[in-house]
Structure formats: C-alpha cells, structure tokens
Amino acid sequence: MGLLKDKKILITGMISNRSIAYGVAQACRREGAQLAFTYLNEDLRARVTRVAAEFQPSFLSPCDVSSDEQIAALFDKVGKEWGALDGLLHSVAFAPREALAGDFLNGISRDAFRVAHDISSYSFAAMAKGARPLMQGRNGSLLTLSYLGATKSIPNYNLMGVAKASLEANVRYMASCLGPEGLRVNAIAAGPIKSLAASGIGQFNKIFKHVEHVAPLRRNVTIEEVGNVAAFYFSDLSSAVTGEITNVDCGYSSIAVGIDEQKDEE
Numbered sequence: 001m002g003l004l005k006d007k008k009i010l011i012t013g014m015i016s017n018r019s020i021a022y023g024v025a026q027a028c029r030r031e032g033a034q035l036a037f038t039y040l041n042e043d044l045r046a047r048v049t050r051v052a053a054e055f056q057p058s059f060l061s062p063c064d065v066s067s068d069e070q071i072a073a074l075f076d077k078v079g080k081e082w083g084a085l086d087g088l089l090h091s092v093a094f095a096p097r098e099a100l101a102g103d104f105l106n107g108i109s110r111d112a113f114r115v116a117h118d119i120s121s122y123s124f125a126a127m128a129k130g131a132r133p134l135m136q137g138r139n140g141s142l143l144t145l146s147y148l149g150a151t152k153s154i155p156n157y158n159l160m161g162v163a164k165a166s167l168e169a170n171v172r173y174m175a176s177c178l179g180p181e182g183l184r185v186n187a188i189a190a191g192p193i194k195s196l197a198a199s200g201i202g203q204f205n206k207i208f209k210h211v212e213h214v215a216p217l218r219r220n221v222t223i224e225e226v227g228n229v230a231a232f233y234f235s236d237l238s239s240a241v242t243g244e245i246t247n248v249d250c251g252y253s254s255i256a257v258g259i260d261e262q263k264d265e266e
C-alpha cells in the first residue's frame, strides 16, 4: 500500500518477535518505511540485531533511556545517518518488580516511583527533545504505548498505572508543545499481549483470559493489529490527530461489566 513510503522511523523497545515494537516494525516496513532500531545495552545488541534483520534496518544504535548522554548520541547518529526523522516509536517501560505485584502501597517506594516514571514517562519527553530538530518541516509523528491501567485500577499493575497516567499526560502536553511545529504526539493503549514484558507477571494470564472472554470482540489484540494502528499514526492519514490516546484492545475498555460465561466451567 505504501502508506509510509520513504518515511524514516526510529523504533525502540523491540526485543523479540513478540514485542509490540516488532508488530509496529512489520506494519511500517510493509508500508514502505525505512527503519532503525535501538537496543538497551551491549548484552542485547546481537539479539536485537537478529530480530531486526528481516526489516533491513538502516542502522541500530544503543539507547538506555535513563542516560541523557545515550539519548544525545542516538539522535546524533540519526542525524548523521538519515539527516531527518519522520517517526519515533517509544515502546519502553519499567517498574521494579516489587512495585508490580500485590499490595499497591507495600510495593511502592520513593525509589521505585522515581525509576518507573523516569523510564516509562520522562523518557518519551527526553527522546522528543532529541528528535525535535530532526523532525522539523516534515509532519512528523511521535507515538508511545500505554495501557488501560493508566485510567482504571487493575490488580497488580500498581505503580506502572501511575507511570502510564503520567505518560498519557505527557502525550497531551507534548502535543500542545510540538503542534505549532507540525509534529503530532499520540499513544496507543494496547490490550494485554503475551510478550516478554508480560512474562512472569502475577495473574497476567488471568487478565488475558478474562479479556478474551468478555471483550466485545471476544479475543485479545495481536501485535500485528497494534502495528496497523501505529502505521496509521505514522502516516499522513492521521494528519489531524494529535494528543490522542487510542484503545486498541478488542473493545475491552468500552465495557463496564463483562460476564465470563465460561468461568464456572474452568
């Protein structure tokens, strides 16, 4: 279809072929974009390089978003390699494990709060600062990933919910800030997906099954479907959309009560 023909899109957060970022890369490549990828550290370089190979990446670059120096070096490289940037996918989040389980208040601490907000929310603004000069005059699009836990309490999501609420506010303020320059900022709130980010999370499977049984579409969303909405956001089809959080969750967020008919049999 070529919705993104020759657009240059930088993708963070791709660590396996189950990552949401992988679904986004697939859709963007299919639509004709040129892609580049970041990886967290040297330990993960080979792995990300392997996963990215099928997308014929223009380049890969390290980026630990907790480091201003690494963010600066990343956009330095984007400038040298591409000279410009059309799209940025922010698909990065972290909260210390003890703050993602059980009692919300017992799990939270000043340090966990700081880390979760730094990695999961501030990093989007930090990357936007770096991307801004490279995105001038080309109707660029910045996109991040959120989750329903930002606006509704969800068992165990805990501190991440607070950090996602911050990220969603960041989307709105960044949209206001960058709109006059023609840049758009949006988020996709994806339904639960079995990626590495979900592995080992207590009761994730219960949430996953619950959504599958009660969501209007009676199933969970795929990374391909999230990727397609991302491609729309990176494309000129969404040229009037900014500051928006879009649920891509098979309708789950639109219901107040779901009766799980299979529950008694399980």
Ligand code: 0WE
Residues within 6 Å of the ligand: 093, 094, 095, 096, 097, 100, 146, 147, 154, 155, 156, 157, 158, 160, 191, 192, 193, 197, 198, 201, 202, 203, 204, 207
């Ligand atoms: O945002 C997320 C999870 C992101 C995440 C994952 C981890 C696992 C390893 C952030 N920090 C960490 N820290 C670690 O140590 N999701 C939307 C996936 C998710 O996580 C949940 C969910 C869902 C859905 C946690 C509890 C309940 C539901």
